[in-house]
Amino acid sequence: CSLSLESEIRRSLDVISRSTRGFEDLYSSSLWFRILRQHGYNVSA
Incomplete structure (x- = not known):
């Protein structure tokens, strides 16, 4: 069950990292930047 949740x-x-949509505010942008980086995604600043 936890494996399917992780998947x-x-x-x-993956969907979020490929999205070209910008975020509306600084808080949302910084939160997604941190989450993606913590999970090993190569996100430029």
Whole structure:
């Protein structure tokens, strides 16, 4: 069960990391930047 949850989280992060949509505010941008970096995504500042 936890493996499927981890897989679902990874798929969601993949979608977010490929999104070209900008975030509306600094808080949202910084939160997604941190989450993606913590999960090993190469996100430029």
